[in-house]
Amino acid sequence: MTAQILDGKTLAQRLKGQLQTWLAEVSPQVGRPPGLAVIWVGDNPASAAYVGQKQKSCAQVGITSFGGQFPAHTSQGELAHLIQQFNQDERVDGILVQLPLPADLDSTKLLHTITPDKDVDGLHLVNLGKLLRGEPGLQSCTPAGVMRLLGHYQIPLAGKQAVVVGRSILVGKPLGLLLLASDATVTFAHSRTPDLAGLTRQADILISAVGRQGLITPQMVKPGAVVVDVGINRTPAGLVGDVDFVGVQAVASYLTPVPGGVGAMTVAQLLLNTVQSYGQRHELVMPQFSG
Numbered sequence: 169m170t171a172q173i174l175d176g177k178t179l180a181q182r183l184k185g186q187l188q189t190w191l192a193e194v195s196p197q198v199g200r201p202p203g204l205a206v207i208w209v210g211d212n213p214a215s216a217a218y219v220g221q222k223q224k225s226c227a228q229v230g231i232t233s234f235g236g237q238f239p240a241h242t243s244q245g246e247l248a249h250l251i252q253q254f255n256q257d258e259r260v261d262g263i264l265v266q267l268p269l270p271a272d273l274d275s276t277k278l279l280h281t282i283t284p285d286k287d288v289d290g291l292h293l294v295n296l297g298k299l300l301r302g303e304p305g306l307q308s309c310t311p312a313g314v315m316r317l318l319g320h321y322q323i324p325l326a327g328k329q330a331v332v333v334g335r336s337i338l339v340g341k342p343l344g345l346l347l348l349a350s351d352a353t354v355t356f357a358h359s360r361t362p363d364l365a366g367l368t369r370q371a372d373i374l375i376s377a378v379g380r381q382g383l384i385t386p387q388m389v390k391p392g393a394v395v396v397d398v399g400i401n402r403t404p405a406g407l408v409g410d411v412d413f414v415g416v417q418a419v420a421s422y423l424t425p426v427p428g429g430v431g432a433m434t435v436a437q438l439l440l441n442t443v444q445s446y447g448q449r450h451e452l453v454m455p456q457f458s459g
């Protein structure tokens with residue numbers, strides 16, 4: 169068996185094309201384009217790349233960028249004040265704080281300062297609560313992007329065994345809840361899980377969101393499983409995920425590459441969330457952006 173590639177890069181490009189076309193029509197009618205404020209603190213090089221990618225994608229589809237880079241010594245109070253300003257700014261539909269923040273800042277407190285209807289990262293308690301209750305709300309970009317990718321390839325989820333390796337608030341936990349909402353039977357695995365391989369071998373849908381190169385070997389994958397690699401590891405040889413791509417490709421039915429899989433969907437979903445927030449603010453009828 170050779171797994172079919174879940175091509176997030178192409179799907180993300182198509183989604184961006186649809187957003188661009190729709191915004192070119194709608195923004196003049198509304199009288200302004202959507203706006204996204206990105207707050208990036210410090211000089212983490214990976215964050216620089218991600219923020220650059222977000223700003224470039226915004227420009228491509230017709231979303232105005234606000235915010236920018238702030239020095240590592242910026243205080244909690246200054247950042248909270250900045251967020252309050254963006255909360256009140258009528259030109260801004262989405263606000264996000266690029267993570268990770270410098271260690272002396274309390275990211276949870278800052279995230280809760282963002283007004284929930286502009287929380288395009290879906291990390292405010294209100295949006296996490298809606299996710300828990302299965303109510304519509306803004307959803308974290310990577311988990312929502314993974315669900316969109318699986319939906320695009322019509323991967324059946326109902327009644328399937330899903331194992332999510334990783335329990336972060338950014339990816340693992342919300343993704344598990346979204347899979348559960350699609351009627352999968354979900355198990356979370358983490359650093360204290362005994363016999364990880366025994367568990368992952370039972371998975372019809374295996375998600376790895378840990379950030380450890382080589383974590384998922386072919387022996388850990390059930391033949392025919394769908395494997396989603398959310399890991400991002402920078403190595404001398406370039407960017408790799410958590411999954412032994414070549415080995416697992418011979419066992420799985422579907423597999424996401426790194427790069428070109430989930431990461432590209434994260435940015436596309438951020439644009440979609442910003443446009444969703446803009447649409448709600450102006451009571452627009454939103455098309456189904458399906459890629």
Ligand SMILES: Nc1nc2c(c(=O)[nH]1)N[C@@H](CN(C=O)c1ccc(C(=O)N[C@@H](CCC(=O)O)C(=O)O)cc1)CN2
Pocket residue numbers: 217218221264265266267268289309310338400407426427428429430431432433434435
């Ligand atoms: N506030 C947030 N911070 C972080 C998030 C997030 O969703 N919200 N996620 C990650 C980083 N991230 C977005 O911020 C992100 C990760 C990966 C990619 C991506 O496109 N990856 C490409 C490869 C890009 C490259 O060559 O470096 C891919 O996998 O194909 C985009 C965004 C942590 N912080």
